[in-house]
Amino acid sequence: MSRDVQPLSVRRDRASARSPWLPFSMLAVIEFITVLDASIVNVALPSIEAEFGFTPQALAWVVDAYLLAYAGFLLLGGRAADVLGRRRMYFAGLALFTVSSLVCGISQDAAQLLIGRGFQGLGAALVAPAALALIGDLFTVESDRNRALGIWGSMAGIGGAAGMVLGGLLTTADWRWTFLINVPIGIGVFIASSRLLPKIGRTTTSRLDLFGALLGTSGLCVLLLAITRAQDIGWLSGQSLTSFAVALVLLGAFVVRQLTAAEPLLPTHLFRRPSLALGNVVIALVGVLLFATFFVVTLYMQRVRGFSPLTTGLLYLPINASMWLGSWLAPRVIGALSPSGSLAAGLFLQGAGLAWWTSVLTVDGNFVFTFLVPAMLWCFGLGLSIVSAFVVCTSGVDAEVRGAASGLATTTYQSGGAIGLAVLVAVADSRTGELLAGPAGERPSEAAALVSGYSASLLVGVVVAAVGVALALLARRLTSATPAAPETATQ
Template identity: 50%
Template structure:
């Protein structure tokens, strides 16, 4: 693969597999294997929503304090996001099939451990292990998809379906969680066990035993400093709103994050075997793609929560009605992921730009129309469905950019980097948008003119939405930094129609 590292331009070979890249793994039925791969990814996300619905029962039975209860969720998130990149690199070095099966086994056994918890600390520790299992599974799954599908329409379609699993699982989790929580909170974790067992058994015969793509080792120091740095950052972001951004804990957390990430950057510059291959960081389109997927994650996590809060706290809908109102949104996201491969025929930059502009339009519409008595269809459902459609197109396009032309021996690292960017962006976006909404709500309640709680909440959500509009606009402008030549072709071999960036 040739590239101009000064300008970031790539010639036509930059979008094709390198000459030394092995062909796609020979699998008798790649789509059957694909279903096994995405099933475990589906339940890792499903579990998050299901557990959220079970939190009140967990608090009552295990005696969690109000502040301690958040660690049932945060322990999973910290372990998951912190070790994604290490797991992705390990998939390149150790081999993907066996690492995938190990991740499935860890996640399944940890789920059983969660269900068996009789003390609060037992559940939190089990959630950490469960997050580690999920961190192994997700980037390894994405890397295996690139093994069984060569670059082209089938891989784009597979990535689209895999990318949509998050939104579909999140919506299903709300409904499933409500049903299971009425039986016993343990079922929020036990539901994973039979599915994990089926995937583990099926994986032995259906997942290809692709040899390790890289003969290099793993930079242990770099992996640890990055994992701990990401965990420290997410800890501050998650807890900053509750502790206060200027508190000693928050400032200390930011300082620790800066130190750890500085050590990581130094290590990557000096290590013989860096965790992130330097060749990847020389690809401008991959770097821009990760920045874009960071912003898409910030919008996706943050706005999804704003929708839920608005429906229940302002409109007064109960969980069942709010869940029904919410269902068209992940459906629209799924539709977006399915049409994205067709739009990609016009080029990855065009597809990503169209997705972000669609998000911008939907968010702008809702920010203008939001109100206590807004029309639930025209002023709430329509703009959020339009936004969700853009989310589906954006996330598939960004993942394609992040994996397009990446050598096979670095596919795991590239997948882990993209997934880490998405998760960290989601955690930060969620905290920032909620903080903006809370600050504006408190300002209205403490202002000179008396306002109702619903009015103050609506004002806060509106400010957060305007912030989301700005994030979408920044993402759209970011696509201008991609530099595809007119002669380049999209993965399906058709001209992409994109000239060199100005």
């Protein structure tokens, strides 16, 4: 065994003598600011468009540049945390994220802003899986680890809500502050983490599969780019079909590489556990329900109800409080039902909330009954689902591959969200366009057509939730029937 690769118990220096909750608070802040950064910029887009003269299509890249880099590099970031050291990748990603935020905040033209956004996404892709893996290092007792994951998951809800509210407030001063706010937070977390986090080095002697990383990252980026652009240029256009074909070839080559490489980016023994394999499918469905539904609901509040961005953000506070409550209660539900059982329960509640929404959503009905209550039911189930899904995908994984497992779970989660967003928006637009193209005498108002489109997309969400419940229950059954084999670090 090399000098810098030692059992975690040997390397928990004096920082381990402290309570793990203090260093964990830094990891929770990281989850908060990465989610915050994905939502806070939405409110600032009109101001950015006015200053830099973006076209509507180009403006979308302010969001897409971050999301594509984030989702595309997560697999590499997760495995790099194992091979190069989780603490090292955590600080590298945090530093890159902070500096890139500064670049975005002081950018002088559109190109500088988009480059900064891309590097922001790369920084988030390095720091997020490292932070998630560090949670497993800090908490060796399962109940404590599940509780920590519950708090960590709730940061997504808090960050999403804060992004909407802070975006509205900061944009009134200057849109640049939506990026610059990350700089003092990032510096403060960097300094505090350097003192609080235990010095955990490399957990494996394996080398980083750079060729596999190139294939996987390229394939994911091309796939997500094709999905994003297909909404504007058409799903069956020549460019879309070509992009999908290239993505298929790259991802196919990535799978072959993982099956044949001596030290693959994703250790193949991870997939020998049925709960982990199914968990990664289900967490993609959870991503669909999170990203796509929030997007559709935000459009409903602003385009149909006519709420301002700031009012929309404030209305999200009780909704996200429900999500936080579901995340906070998740460890107790997991203890009572098992991780897979808790995941099934959360998805069932999401489906119930979405079905309620679909049946009562109107242009001007009672806002509490037709919107707020079903939204809170959906978000409570969402909070429960997110935490349970990450527990299913990371529990029982050896320290040597914990970063890879974390990166895989976060990748499928983010990719599911991107795919689901494209599909649900396409469903909503298709239904709305169909109604508005009808005979003049039978044509509904634009608001009524929008509501019908949004309801159709939410109905797709009900089907997604039902499929997720079935898969989660199957994972629970397989886990109960088959004793978990001990993990090894070899392929």
